[in-house]
Structure formats: structure tokens, C-alpha cells
Amino acid sequence: MPVYRDDAHKTWYYVVNFYDASGKRKQKRKRGFNTKKEATEALRKLEVQFNEGTYVESKNISFNQYIEDWLSIKKRSLSNSTISLYERSIKNHISPSLGNTLLSKMKPQHIQKFLIGMHEAGLADASIKRIFNIVNVCLNDAVNFGDLPSNPAKKVEKPKVLPKEMKIWTVDQIQRFLKCSNYHRMYCIFHLAIMTGLRKGEILGLLWKNVDLEKQVLYVNQTLETDGKTFKTGAKTKSGVRSVTISPSTKEVLLKHKEQQNAEREYFASEYGDLDLVICAENGAPYHPRNLTRTFNILTKKAELPHIRFHDLRHTHAALMIAQNEPMKLIAERLGHSKITTTMDTYGHLFPNMQRDASNRLDQTIFGELD
Structure with missing residues (x-):
């Protein structure tokens, strides 16, 4: 050849x-x-x-067949949750609109009509962008494989998503929530989320062998996927595989949680499915993310606090770190961001207060003794 x-x-x-x-x-x-x-x-x-x-020769293949063949190959490098997302997007949105179009006849007009249709159907901007990205990546690969001369999606203005307002709790609200949930069997999850900034999947995939209580360090190197059954080695990003130091109070919470878990292991005996998970159901099985979300919402309502997502506890942790004037590099490392710019872009709106405090300190440094 x-x-x-x-x-x-x-x-x-x-x-x-x-x-x-x-x-x-x-x-x-x-x-x-x-x-x-x-x-x-x-x-x-x-x-x-x-x-x-x-x-299959591109001139004779529909886009529906092409994207399904493309996904069957792509699956090797995708997580189960991402595969499920792609399959739903193809079935519910991409195939009904673009599926019957021949790949070789795909034009920017088809993509534009596809985007307009999703807007008219009332899909959220974030969903439209996510679905568009699937089509765009598929067409890029079609070009790379020599099945298309160019990607028609590149000639269409990409969907934009306005950043959502970040919701975080104040220190008083955090204290009220922790007090309200202190009795709950899953208290350890909430404490870890607030005190470490770990993602939901990272907490639910954490193993005891990766928790060094003596050195007060935990190691993130696997996550539980959204199906509540599958564990993915690694983290969301390469830098997500990391070590995170824990405070003395977090160590005590983990020790207490382990005692409770040992009692459950003894109670269930041979029926206990020991996966070495820090967070698990009473019988040792993985704790489903949906159950965590449901429990968190119930406890939030009981504490009479403003509703936030469980993921916002991670944002709350970052906000607390920023308020303490912790180095940005340290914050980025704790959160598992590959670049400091990611941390800056995500939490930049919290910096004006820091700048004001810095200016006040500089004022005190230079002019304080002149009073």
C-alpha cells in the first residue's frame, strides 16, 4: 500500500x-x-x-451506521458511564436527526438544523454542547480515516454554555449540616467531601489500603462509576491520581467509621462482600451514587439549608482553601487539577476578596507604623 x-x-x-x-x-x-x-x-x-x-465505503453508508461503527471501536478507550451517555445521545438525538443522511453527503446545513432542533426541543445548553461534541469528534475521525474530505461541523458555530452560578455554603452552614448529619451512617462521606474536596466517584471508590491513617494521607487511584457497580482505575484526569492529606478530625472520623464498618462485617459474616471500600453499603457492596444524592438532599432539607449539589461540597472546600489564603498550587493539587489555570478559571470570581485583603495588608505594612 x-x-x-x-x-x-x-x-x-x-x-x-x-x-x-x-x-x-x-x-x-x-x-x-x-x-x-x-x-x-x-x-x-x-x-x-x-x-x-x-x-465500508463512505459514499454508501448512512451517518447512523457510521457513528455506531465508530462507537464500537471507540468503546475500548471510554468508561462505562461515557459509553452509556454516548449511546443515549445517539439513540435519542443524533440518529433521529442525522441518522438517515449519507456520511458523504453531510453538510454544515445538516449540523445547523440538528442544533436548532435540539434548541427547539428545549434541551439545556450543556446537553446540546455535549451531544454536538460527540458528532464533531466522530466527523473528525471520519476525516482522519479518509472517509470525508473535511468536517462539516467545523463550519458551524459551536454551542456555547454560560457558566452556572457556583453555590457554596458558609462556615456556619457547613457546621449546621455536619451537626445535623452527625448521627447518620454516611456522615463520613460528607465530612470527607468538605474536608478533602474529593469528587463523589473518588470518595465512593476509595479503598482502606489507600488510606494511611498514621501519616494522615489518602491516595486517590480509582473511582466508582455512575452505574454504582463498575470501578475505574485511575481518576477523572491523569493528575486526578494523587495524594491528599487529611486533618486530625478527619482521621478520627475515619477511625470511628471503620469501627462501625467492622461491626457490620461481623453481623453479616459470610454474606458480607468485602471489597475493602471505605464507603459501602451495610453488606459491603458499593454505595450507589444515586443513594448518596438522595441522602444528601434529605439531610440538607432537614438542616433547613439552601439546596446545593453534592458536588458543590467540592467547590465549598476550594472556597475555604482560598479564604485561608492557601497557595493556588496546593489547592490545584488537592482538587486534582492538571493546571493551576483550571483552578483559577473555576474559582476566579472568589479572588476579589483576596485582593482586597492583600491590599489592606500592604497598606498596614507600609503605612501602619505612621499612625
């Missing part, structure tokens, strides 16, 4: 001969690669499709 240089345009292209399903000999060529390496890699991907029997 040779790769050639197009001297006239100073680019590279490949030519490949193959036989279709009917045994008819055909030829496929793809031009416009900037380097020989790019053309060779694209050709190798095509060769894999030929060998696996998954190649």
Missing part, C-alpha cells in the same frame, strides 16, 4: 487497491497530507479496517 508525494502541491497521498463485499476490485486514494508520516498513519488505520472487515 504505497504512499506518494504530490510535488505540485507539496503534499502526500496514498493509493490503496481492495476488493469490496461483492468481490469487485476498487481503488481508494486520499490526498492532502502534510507529511509522509501522516499519510502512512492514515493508511495503516485504513489497513486495520480492511483486515478487521469493518471498512
Whole structure:
């Protein structure tokens, strides 16, 4: 399968001969690669499709068939929760609107009409953007595989999502919630969320072997997915695999929680499914994220506090760190952000107060002794 240089345009292209399903000999060529390496890699991907029997000429395939074939390959690198999200989006939104369009005939107008339809159906901006991104990535891959000359979605204005107002609790509200939930079996979850900033899946996937109570450090290296059954090694991002120090009070909460868990293990005996989870159901099974959300909402209402999401406890933790003037790098590391800019972009609106305090301290430093 040779790769050639197009001297006239100073680019590279490949030519490949193959036989279709009917045994008819055909030829496929793809031009416009900037380097020989790019053309060779694209050709190798095509060769894999030929060998696996998954190649279908783009001019004869509907977008519905193409995106389903694309997802079947993509699944190898996606989490179960992401696969479920993609499948729902394709079934409920993408296929009904774009499914019957031939891939080779896909135009920007089709994408634009698709976006308008979702807006008219009342979908949230965030949902529209997420669904659009699935289509966009699929079409990008179609270009990379040589099935499309260009991505029509790139010629359409991408959906925008206005940032939601961040809801956090004050110190008084935190204290009221912790006091109200102190009796609850799952108190440890709420304490960990507020005191460490861990995500829901990170807390529900935490193992005792990754908690060093003596050194007061816990290690995040697996998460429980939204299905409440599957554990994913690693974290949401590469930097999400991290160590997080815990306070003396958190250590005591964990010790008390472990005593309670040991009693449950003894009670259930052989029926106890010991997965070494810090947070689990009474019989040792994973604690379902939906149950956590339900419990958190009930306790929030009981404490007569403003409604916030469980995830907002993570934001509350970050806000408390900022209020204490902790170094931004430290905050980013605790939250598992790969870049400090991510932390700054997320919590930048909390910085004006810090700047005012800094200005006041500078005023005191320079002019304080002149009073």
C-alpha cells in the first residue's frame, strides 16, 4: 500500500487497491497530507479496517451506521458511564436527526438544523454542547480515516454554555449540616467531601489500603462509576491520581467509621462482600451514587439549608482553601487539577476578596507604623 508525494502541491497521498463485499476490485486514494508520516498513519488505520472487515465505503453508508461503527471501536478507550451517555445521545438525538443522511453527503446545513432542533426541543445548553461534541469528534475521525474530505461541523458555530452560578455554603452552614448529619451512617462521606474536596466517584471508590491513617494521607487511584457497580482505575484526569492529606478530625472520623464498618462485617459474616471500600453499603457492596444524592438532599432539607449539589461540597472546600489564603498550587493539587489555570478559571470570581485583603495588608505594612 504505497504512499506518494504530490510535488505540485507539496503534499502526500496514498493509493490503496481492495476488493469490496461483492468481490469487485476498487481503488481508494486520499490526498492532502502534510507529511509522509501522516499519510502512512492514515493508511495503516485504513489497513486495520480492511483486515478487521469493518471498512465500508463512505459514499454508501448512512451517518447512523457510521457513528455506531465508530462507537464500537471507540468503546475500548471510554468508561462505562461515557459509553452509556454516548449511546443515549445517539439513540435519542443524533440518529433521529442525522441518522438517515449519507456520511458523504453531510453538510454544515445538516449540523445547523440538528442544533436548532435540539434548541427547539428545549434541551439545556450543556446537553446540546455535549451531544454536538460527540458528532464533531466522530466527523473528525471520519476525516482522519479518509472517509470525508473535511468536517462539516467545523463550519458551524459551536454551542456555547454560560457558566452556572457556583453555590457554596458558609462556615456556619457547613457546621449546621455536619451537626445535623452527625448521627447518620454516611456522615463520613460528607465530612470527607468538605474536608478533602474529593469528587463523589473518588470518595465512593476509595479503598482502606489507600488510606494511611498514621501519616494522615489518602491516595486517590480509582473511582466508582455512575452505574454504582463498575470501578475505574485511575481518576477523572491523569493528575486526578494523587495524594491528599487529611486533618486530625478527619482521621478520627475515619477511625470511628471503620469501627462501625467492622461491626457490620461481623453481623453479616459470610454474606458480607468485602471489597475493602471505605464507603459501602451495610453488606459491603458499593454505595450507589444515586443513594448518596438522595441522602444528601434529605439531610440538607432537614438542616433547613439552601439546596446545593453534592458536588458543590467540592467547590465549598476550594472556597475555604482560598479564604485561608492557601497557595493556588496546593489547592490545584488537592482538587486534582492538571493546571493551576483550571483552578483559577473555576474559582476566579472568589479572588476579589483576596485582593482586597492583600491590599489592606500592604497598606498596614507600609503605612501602619505612621499612625
